[in-house]
Amino acid sequence: MTADLAGAGRAPGSLDLSNVVIGVLGGTGDQGRGLARRLSIAGHRVIIGSRSADRAAAAAAELGGGPLLDGGLNHYAATEADVVIAAIPWEGHKDLLADLAEALARKLVIDCVNPLGFDAHGAYPISVPEGSAAQQAAAVLPASTVVGAFHHVSAQLLLDPEVDSMDLDVLVLGDDRAATDLVIAIAGEIPGMRGVYGGRLRNCGQVEALTANLVSINRRYKAHAGIRITDV
Amino acid sequence: MTADLAGAGRAPGSLDLSNVVIGVLGGTGDQGRGLARRLSIAGHRVIIGSRSADRAAAAAAELGGGPLLDGGLNHYAATEADVVIAAIPWEGHKDLLADLAEALARKLVIDCVNPLGFDAHGAYPISVPEGSAAQQAAAVLPASTVVGAFHHVSAQLLLDPEVDSMDLDVLVLGDDRAATDLVIAIAGEIPGMRGVYGGRLRNCGQVEALTANLVSINRRYKAHAGIRITDV
Numbered sequence: 001m002t003a004d005l006a007g008a009g010r011a012p013g014s015l016d017l018s019n020v021v022i023g024v025l026g027g028t029g030d031q032g033r034g035l036a037r038r039l040s041i042a043g044h045r046v047i048i049g050s051r052s053a054d055r056a057a058a059a060a061a062e063l064g065g066g067p068l069l070d071g072g073l074n075h076y077a078a079t080e081a082d083v084v085i086a087a088i089p090w091e092g093h094k095d096l097l098a099d100l101a102e103a104l105a106r107k108l109v110i111d112c113v114n115p116l117g118f119d120a121h122g123a124y125p126i127s128v129p130e131g132s133a134a135q136q137a138a139a140v141l142p143a144s145t146v147v148g149a150f151h152h153v154s155a156q157l158l159l160d161p162e163v164d165s166m167d168l169d170v171l172v173l174g175d176d177r178a179a180t181d182l183v184i185a186i187a188g189e190i191p192g193m194r195g196v197y198g199g200r201l202r203n204c205g206q207v208e209a210l211t212a213n214l215v216s217i218n219r220r221y222k223a224h225a226g227i228r229i230t231d232v
Numbered sequence: 233m234t235a236d237l238a239g240a241g242r243a244p245g246s247l248d249l250s251n252v253v254i255g256v257l258g259g260t261g262d263q264g265r266g267l268a269r270r271l272s273i274a275g276h277r278v279i280i281g282s283r284s285a286d287r288a289a290a291a292a293a294e295l296g297g298g299p300l301l302d303g304g305l306n307h308y309a310a311t312e313a314d315v316v317i318a319a320i321p322w323e324g325h326k327d328l329l330a331d332l333a334e335a336l337a338r339k340l341v342i343d344c345v346n347p348l349g350f351d352a353h354g355a356y357p358i359s360v361p362e363g364s365a366a367q368q369a370a371a372v373l374p375a376s377t378v379v380g381a382f383h384h385v386s387a388q389l390l391l392d393p394e395v396d397s398m399d400l401d402v403l404v405l406g407d408d409r410a411a412t413d414l415v416i417a418i419a420g421e422i423p424g425m426r427g428v429y430g431g432r433l434r435n436c437g438q439v440e441a442l443t444a445n446l447v448s449i450n451r452r453y454k455a456h457a458g459i460r461i462t463d464v
Contacts (some may be wrong), residue, residue, distance in 0.1 A: 125437070125438060203444050206438040207445060213431045213439060217429065227462065229458070230457060231457050
């Protein structure tokens with residue numbers, strides 16, 4: 001897909017990591033705020049997007065504000081950014097992305113959404129017709145490059161100012177090598193975190209669903225579990 | 233389920249780890265031989281099962297034989313053992329277990345089968361009507377206690393005499409606490425390996441499918457990747 005988009009001048013392979021502007025759709029949620037916080041600390045301009053510009057601005061201010069952190073409507077975040085993280089609820093995922101398809105065209109979209117249900121026994125994966133949230137994003141964003149990543153990161157640890165290092169690997173999935181390489185590099189900017197290529201997008205469903213297992217592990221062991229890949 | 237089986241006297245909670253006899257269905261395959269090798273080294277009597285008694289005996293002899301390693305028909309392995317590992321191909325999984333349902337009744341069955349397909353792009357998960365291989369096993373073995381485990385273990389490393397420590401955690405999934413505790417203990421007998429509770433059986437599908445991601449990782453990084461759970 002990169003080759004087709006190269007004419008637009010913002011294909012993943014043409015982006016310089018240090019200058020990448022990052023938008024976070026649904027950036028007022030815990031996961032979105034946590035990633036926004038860590039990536040602005042890493043030196044990126046980050047724009048928190050929300051359905052409410054006021055809530056987005058408040059979230060940016062609450063995280064310390066400053067010249068690198070900004071907030072606005074999801075559409076604004078999508079338009080201003082080079083790389084857009086979808087940290088939105090599974091409920092409404094498809095429609096929200098479809099509404100932003102034009103603003104997200106020729107951009108790299110990182111989907112970190114986990115389609116999970118919860119009941120008395122804990123979490124379980126919700127079956128997704130497209131195979132995964134990331135594949136659903138790719139289906140409704142045909143002019144964007146979609147990568148799956150950041151599924152297993154604890155929002156609580158991302159937001160905790162006492163935690164200066166995240167102890168986990170981030171599996172990065174996608175069909176475009178330049179795009180997955182860039183997201184691996186972005187993940188590596190957060191101290192302790194390492195991006196590891198995790199396969200093509202068709203193998204993203206089980207990575208999203210594995211979050212249900214981490215919920216079970218957290219409950220059993222009173223932990224904030226993550227995963228590390230050995231021998232890599 | 234344990235409570236219902238307690239009258240039979242072999243419920244998981246009543247087993248003493250050090251005396252557990254382990255059968256390995258499909259034990260002539262790489263995964264089966266690898267687990268048989270490591271578990272006999274750990275001190276268990278292990279019976280390699282196969283559709284061919286001769287091939288099973290040959291596999292046991294090739295692994296060093298001795299009083300702890302034995303081979304025979306799958307039915308013999310199922311009958312003699314307390315704990316039976318299903319290390320059989322996905323193709324035929326359901327029928328093979330259904331045929332052994334009576335021999336496996338009131339036993340702990342560990343399913344380590346990964347329903348994967350392979351094409352030019354690598355591995356991908358095969359959709360299982362029951363949700364996972366382990367849930368399929370539970371469906372055809374209503375009188376057994378089924379646990380999912382050992383999905384991500386590299387057969388090559390298990391079989392390599394130069395490798396004396398396995399660097400990975402084994403996710404152990406099941407709905408019976410005594411059974412998952414016992415399998416966690418068995419996994420912990422193999423040096424370097426650690427058993428970690430990974431959730432209920434309904435969350436086993438993504439753990440099986442994650443093997444496709446490990447195949448992708450192995451290909452990209454020229455590794456024998458495993459996973460570790462952090463903060464546990």
